[in-house]
Amino acid sequence: MRIKNVLLKICSFVLVFGYFSGILTRTDAYAAEDILTITQNAGYQTTEFYKPKASIVIEAKTGQVLWEDNPDLKWNPASIAKLMSVYLVFEAIEQGKFTLETTVKATDNDQAISQIYELSNNSIVSGVDYPVQDLLYATLVQSSNVATVMLANLVTDNDEAKFIHMMNDTAKELGMTNSTFYNCSGAETGSFNGYYKPEGIDQNADNVTTARDLAILSYHLLKNYPDTVTYTSPTQITIMENTPYAEVLENHNYSLPGLAYGYEGADGLKTGSSPTGGFNYAATAKRGDTRLIEIVLGVGDWEDQEGELQRHAFGNAIFDQAFATYEYKQLLPKGDTTINKEDVILDQNFYGVIQRNTEPAFQLSTDKVTMETGLSQVSPTIKAPSVRFKYAKKLKALQNSTFFKNGKKKNALSTFFVNGLLIILGLLLAALAKLFKKDGSTQRFSPILALGVVLILMGIGLSVYTVIIGPWF
Template identity: 85%
Template structure:
């Protein structure tokens, strides 16, 4: 019997260990699922050769990271660098330096750059005025290097080196800690055949950044200048319409709806490719209230142009994963709410990122409300969502206290008024007593007692005593 019990216990223990071992194995397998597996499971035909070197997905309102794989790998972003140039253009317009309708007169150098076959460009004719609006479309839709240079020169009055320094200064300001820019468009300055040559800048150096830094840049670009998507979303657009220089531009972002890898809600941002950087992709898509930003770097290599399409397969797949797992939504409404068994009052509606089909866990600290998500921010400079609040009980107590003070103040004024009336009344009675006192026909050594005069004295004494009481103790009414 003893042996049987021992065997049963051993079997139970083995089953118990086996169960939890299975759970651990399953969770480990899930945790180790990489971007290649995710993309293949999403139905895209791809293989290890095209696997991105780095990737990240963040939520666009909060900057919280929903997916990351090697996000701090330093990489050449190629034409995605144009997003930094565009940021500085929008900033200059915000500062009132020019507008979308401002025109830039093309120079001989601009025309020469537009004719360099090896560079992505649109047609530019010397002496023609090109609106900033059209140059932005050329930069973001066609990935035109010459349009980017023309915009950069507009910002700095043709000081090419100054613009590069502005790019690096802005990168530091935004929290892009692993980025260095050497040119404004993503193409080495040495490839411009001397027509674009920022003084004192290494002509053969590639721009360097990371998936994380590009996500930070995209976050600030969309947050500060949401109209950016107006220039990144067209699949095709005609610039310089109704002029002899009209030109149709085609977008290389094949994840835009209607194109080869069309993705629901996609409306930007920028592709980039180069011999040293392979194929790269910065994207944004919005579904309902949730907007995501993703960066995919180093897909395939330059010799195999299939990478131009494959980057969209990987981008779409991790977008699918993030949209299916997380959502940005209103968590609490403005006004009275019960949080952690506390009655609180919010100044405004509170939004945040939450895993789908889960309930939010809130934190109340000092006067700040936050939500626990287990997610990290893409940058220390981008804070998690929070909202000011007041404890309902404390607010009510404060209101009651203020009301009581106001009542006491009002009562105090009323009391002093009554006290004053008593004194005035006393003085009046004393005056009346003297006025109506009848003098005897014959002089008398003793004066008659006057009750009116005595009553006046009593009123005055009462007014004085009650005034002292009000000052020392408080209102007596």
């Protein structure tokens, strides 16, 4: 009987342990859910074949990472590289080198590039003037290689190699530690049939970057040049309007509202595809006050053009998860508040990213408030949100001091002025007493010196009185 009871207890323990183990196993599996599972659960039809090689989602104002999968894998971004070229164009405009209305006269080389069938392009006619604004639309909407080359040549006055060096220098400045550029448009230089050939640059090399680095680039592009979305959001646009060279451009970002994978709030950034890079996607979307940036690299295979659509399924799915989980909002108001039982005064409103339906946890450093989120920064050069503060008790103690109160009274300054004059007059009399003292004189008492000392002591005494008691007149 005793053995039977022991066996029953063992069986019960095994059943209970197995039950909770199952729960824990399912929880761990959910926590480790990958991008393929997320996308399938979101209702998109896809398979392991199309699963991206790397991906990342960050919040656009703070640079905090909300999702990542193999973000530091080095990859050929294809036409997403055009974002770096556009960054340099906007930077040149900011520096006053030219404007959106500046025109670029197309050359014979430009026309020849536009006619290369294998490259994504728009129509360019030699001798025609094309406004910078229209070339930006052609670059970002149509993914035109020739428009990108024309803009790059404008920035450097036709020094093609200099522009590539600028791309790499800027990548380092922005904190893109795993990126190297060999061309301005994403298409390897050798495919331009000799019409675009930066001197000293490897003609057959692909640009190399990572999902993280492209997220860093997109972060700085949107932060420094928010008008970028003006050029990435149209699903269709006509350039060179009211001229014989008018052309309708079609956007390949199918996640833009109204297109095949339309996503609420999507308004950019850039797609890219190539034989070695597969299908890639850099995107941004805004809902309420929350703007996200995502990078999806290496979807499918160049031989299967379905990847062009599948990249948007994965992008939409991880956007959904990030928007559903996190939000960017005001967490603390400017002025008086209490943090960790300390009364403090904030210099400005505190905004940050927080997981929905949770309460933020704050930290006080020497003079800054930060928030504990458990989220990493996409780059060490992009600092987490913080705001300056002062301890309210110390500030109120100063405000309540007699000196501070008296400082606000109408006659306080006058009192200190008079006190100061007494001290200065006393010092002058003391100096005069020494000046008029006769050489060899044994006289110990000097009325002028005595008066000076009295005035000095009066000035000091009245100053102490003013600080402690208040103005004496």
